[in-house]
Amino acid sequence: MTKKRVTLADVARLAGLSTTAASMILTGRPDTRLSVEAHAKVHAAAASLGYRPNVAARALRTDKSRSIAFISDYVATTRFASGLIRGALAAAEEAKHVMLVLETGGEPAREIQAVEAALDRQVDGLIFAAMRAREVFVPDLPINVPTVMLNGTSARFPVSVLPDEYRGGQRVVERLLEAGISDGVVLLGHNAEVEAGLFRSETIARRFAGIRAAMKAADMAFLAELSCWNWEPGHGYELTRKVLKSTRPRAILCLNDRLAFGAYQALAEARLSVPEDVAVVSFDNDELASYLRPGLTTIGLPHEEMGRRAVELLLGEASAPQLIEMPVIERGSLPRV
Amino acid sequence: MTKKRVTLADVARLAGLSTTAASMILTGRPDTRLSVEAHAKVHAAAASLGYRPNVAARALRTDKSRSIAFISDYVATTRFASGLIRGALAAAEEAKHVMLVLETGGEPAREIQAVEAALDRQVDGLIFAAMRAREVFVPDLPINVPTVMLNGTSARFPVSVLPDEYRGGQRVVERLLEAGISDGVVLLGHNAEVEAGLFRSETIARRFAGIRAAMKAADMAFLAELSCWNWEPGHGYELTRKVLKSTRPRAILCLNDRLAFGAYQALAEARLSVPEDVAVVSFDNDELASYLRPGLTTIGLPHEEMGRRAVELLLGEASAPQLIEMPVIERGSLPRV
DNA sequence: TGCATTTGCTAAATGCTTTTAGCAGGGGGA
DNA sequence: TCCCCCTGCTAAAAGCATTTAGCAAATGCA
Structure with a gap:
C-alpha cells in the first residue's frame, strides 16, 4: 500500500547516471568534475521523484546524523x-x-x-x-x-x-541608583551558604558578588538582609511582613521574582503601593513578573x-x-x- | 585516538559464533534453536566488550529507530x-x-x-x-x-x-455546590464565540457545555457573565473591578487561573477576602494557582x-x-x- | 541399517548511502 | 607517434545489523 521509499538509485536511474554521480551532486561536493548537465539532470530527477535521503543509511556511512x-x-x-x-x-x-x-x-x-x-x-x-x-x-x-x-x-x-550573573548583580544596583534610590534598600533572599558558593549554585554566588561590588562602588549599604533558604512566594511574603513591622524600606531587592511576588502580597496587605511607597526590583523575568500590578522590573535570565x-x-x-x-x-x- | 566502535562481528568473533547467532541471541528472538551455551557465550562477549548496537544500521535494516x-x-x-x-x-x-x-x-x-x-x-x-x-x-x-x-x-x-473538559465543567459546578454555594456566582471569561465553538477551541466549548449542564441540573443561574476575549490577568482584574461596583458576588468562577489571578488582585483592592467574602474557583492548575494567597482551588489540566x-x-x-x-x-x- | 526429522548453527543477501579507486576517451606537449 | 594529463564519469567496497535460505550432524523411527 505504502509506496516504497525513493532511493538514490532510483534518482540515478532516472537521471541516467550512476549513484556515485547522484550522491556527489546531491550532497554538493565541491571538488567534483561532473558536468553542468549532469547536475541539472540529477536535481531534476530528485525533485520529480521527491527524493529524500535515508538518514539512517547516511549516518551509518558517515557517523553524522544531523x-x-x-x-x-x-x-x-x-x-x-x-x-x-x-x-x-x-x-x-x-x-x-x-x-x-x-x-x-x-x-x-x-x-x-x-x-x-x-x-x-x-x-x-x-x-x-x-x-x-x-x-x-x-x-x-x-x-x-x-x-x-x-x-x-x-x-x-x-x-x-x-548567564552573566555578576554583571546582572551590578546592574540591579545601578538601576536602583538611576531611580534615585540610594538607601533604605532591603535585600530579600540573602543566604550565607549560597553566597559563599557552598550550595546550590556558583552562578547565584556571582549574582551576590555583583550586587556587593556595585553597592560598595556606590558606597551603599543594605537597610536589612532577609535570609531564607527557599525562594518561593510564601517566604517572600513572610519575610516582607516581618520587616514591615519594624521598618519602612524605600525599596526591596528580591533575589528572584517569586520572592518579589510574595513581597507584593505583603505590601498590598500593608496598604503600601508599588512603586510610590516601596519600590521592588528582582531577578529572573519569570512569566509572573508581567502579571503583577504594577509589572515587576526585573533582571532577566536570558534562557x-x-x-x-x-x-x-x-x-x-x-x-x-x-x-x-x-x-x-x-x-x-x-x-x- | 577514539577506539573504534565494537560491532556485532566483534562480539561474534569473541564468542566463537557467527554474527547471525549473535544477532539472534542479542535481539532475543524467541523461535531460535541456539543452545544455552551459545546464549551464554554471546551475552558474555557482548558484556565484556561493552557492545552497543549501531542504531543506524539497525534502522536501515528494520525501518524502526526506537x-x-x-x-x-x-x-x-x-x-x-x-x-x-x-x-x-x-x-x-x-x-x-x-x-x-x-x-x-x-x-x-x-x-x-x-x-x-x-x-x-x-x-x-x-x-x-x-x-x-x-x-x-x-x-x-x-x-x-x-x-x-x-x-x-x-x-x-x-x-x-x-482533557475531559465536559466532565471538568460539571465538576466545578458540583464543587461549588459542595461548598454550599448555589447562587451569587459570577462567570468570568465567558465568550459567546468560544462557547459556540467557532473560535479557539472546541474543548473549551465542551468546558462551557459541562458548566451549563451542571448549572441546569442544579437549577442554578449565574449572577452575571463577564465576557472577554483574552484570558490574561489584566482582563480578570478589570472585569472583577467592574462587577464589584454594582454587585457583591458570593463566588467567582473563572475560566482559567490567570483570570483568577486578576480577580484576586481586584478583590484585594476592594478589601474582600477569599474565601470568606468571595470564593474563587478556576481551571488549569497553572503554577500560579499555588502562589496565590490563599491557594487557588482549580480544575487541573492533566497535561x-x-x-x-x-x-x-x-x-x-x-x-x-x-x-x-x-x-x-x-x-x-x-x-x- | 536406512530414511526422515530435528537440532544447532552459518553464508550470504539486504537495506541505502558515501567514498575510494580507477576507467575510457580526448587533448596537449615533445 | 608516443606519453601524459585532464575530464567526466562509474564499479565496487564499506559501514553494521537483520534475516532468509540452507547445511552438517545428530536423533528418531521402522
Whole structure:
C-alpha cells in the first residue's frame, strides 16, 4: 500500500547516471568534475521523484546524523527553563538539525541511560542542561562528540553557557541608583551558604558578588538582609511582613521574582503601593513578573538566548565558556525619575 | 585516538559464533534453536566488550529507530504545557524510546519541514501536540507511521488525547455546590464565540457545555457573565473591578487561573477576602494557582498524564480518542463546609 | 541399517548511502 | 607517434545489523 521509499538509485536511474554521480551532486561536493548537465539532470530527477535521503543509511556511512541531544535534569520544574529548550530548538532547526530531548531527573542511572541512548543514535553533539545553574553530574562514560554545558558547568567539559550573573548583580544596583534610590534598600533572599558558593549554585554566588561590588562602588549599604533558604512566594511574603513591622524600606531587592511576588502580597496587605511607597526590583523575568500590578522590573535570565548559543557553540567551534548578558526588563515597579 | 566502535562481528568473533547467532541471541528472538551455551557465550562477549548496537544500521535494516517525534506548535507559550512534553518523555523513556522535539510555531512551512525531518529519521511514530486544544493543521504529506494528536484533533488522524473538559465543567459546578454555594456566582471569561465553538477551541466549548449542564441540573443561574476575549490577568482584574461596583458576588468562577489571578488582585483592592467574602474557583492548575494567597482551588489540566498517554497510544495499539480526567485541585479559595 | 526429522548453527543477501579507486576517451606537449 | 594529463564519469567496497535460505550432524523411527 505504502509506496516504497525513493532511493538514490532510483534518482540515478532516472537521471541516467550512476549513484556515485547522484550522491556527489546531491550532497554538493565541491571538488567534483561532473558536468553542468549532469547536475541539472540529477536535481531534476530528485525533485520529480521527491527524493529524500535515508538518514539512517547516511549516518551509518558517515557517523553524522544531523541530530543533537539535549539532556537535562528537569524540563520544566522552574517553568521558564523551557526557554532553554526553545532557544536550542530554534537554533537546531536553523542548522537543519533535529533535537533529541532527554530528561534525567538528576538521577545518575538515568543520566547514564540518556547518554547511551543519545550516543547509540550517533548524535553529533551533546548539551547537558541544568535547570538551576550548578556543577552538573556527567556520567563517566566515553563521550566522543562535542559537548557543551548549558546553565551549568563541568570540570570535564569546559565549554559552557551561563548567564552573566555578576554583571546582572551590578546592574540591579545601578538601576536602583538611576531611580534615585540610594538607601533604605532591603535585600530579600540573602543566604550565607549560597553566597559563599557552598550550595546550590556558583552562578547565584556571582549574582551576590555583583550586587556587593556595585553597592560598595556606590558606597551603599543594605537597610536589612532577609535570609531564607527557599525562594518561593510564601517566604517572600513572610519575610516582607516581618520587616514591615519594624521598618519602612524605600525599596526591596528580591533575589528572584517569586520572592518579589510574595513581597507584593505583603505590601498590598500593608496598604503600601508599588512603586510610590516601596519600590521592588528582582531577578529572573519569570512569566509572573508581567502579571503583577504594577509589572515587576526585573533582571532577566536570558534562557532562550542561552539555549540558542549552546547549539551554535556545539555546531560551530568553541572552547571557551560564554557569559550571556542579563537584560533589565523595565516594567513599573521602580519610580520614574 | 577514539577506539573504534565494537560491532556485532566483534562480539561474534569473541564468542566463537557467527554474527547471525549473535544477532539472534542479542535481539532475543524467541523461535531460535541456539543452545544455552551459545546464549551464554554471546551475552558474555557482548558484556565484556561493552557492545552497543549501531542504531543506524539497525534502522536501515528494520525501518524502526526506537524514536518518536513530538511536533508541537509552541513548546511553552502557555507555561505548563511543558507538562505535555514531560509526560511524553517519561513514557518514551520507559518504552526505551527517544523523543525528537520539533517546534513549528504553527507555521505550515515549518510544519512540513518538521514532519519531513522526523520521517527522514525513520521515527516510529508522530505526536502532534497543540498548546491550546484545537483542530490542528497537519501537513498534507504521506505519513506512514502511527500518529496521535495530543491536546488537539485532526480529521485525518482520529487517535487523540484530550482533557475531559465536559466532565471538568460539571465538576466545578458540583464543587461549588459542595461548598454550599448555589447562587451569587459570577462567570468570568465567558465568550459567546468560544462557547459556540467557532473560535479557539472546541474543548473549551465542551468546558462551557459541562458548566451549563451542571448549572441546569442544579437549577442554578449565574449572577452575571463577564465576557472577554483574552484570558490574561489584566482582563480578570478589570472585569472583577467592574462587577464589584454594582454587585457583591458570593463566588467567582473563572475560566482559567490567570483570570483568577486578576480577580484576586481586584478583590484585594476592594478589601474582600477569599474565601470568606468571595470564593474563587478556576481551571488549569497553572503554577500560579499555588502562589496565590490563599491557594487557588482549580480544575487541573492533566497535561503530564496526557503526554504519557499519547506515547502509550502511539506505541501500543489504539484507534479511539481518549478523554483524560481533569482532577480538582483543592487549595483554599473555597469555603470549607 | 536406512530414511526422515530435528537440532544447532552459518553464508550470504539486504537495506541505502558515501567514498575510494580507477576507467575510457580526448587533448596537449615533445 | 608516443606519453601524459585532464575530464567526466562509474564499479565496487564499506559501514553494521537483520534475516532468509540452507547445511552438517545428530536423533528418531521402522
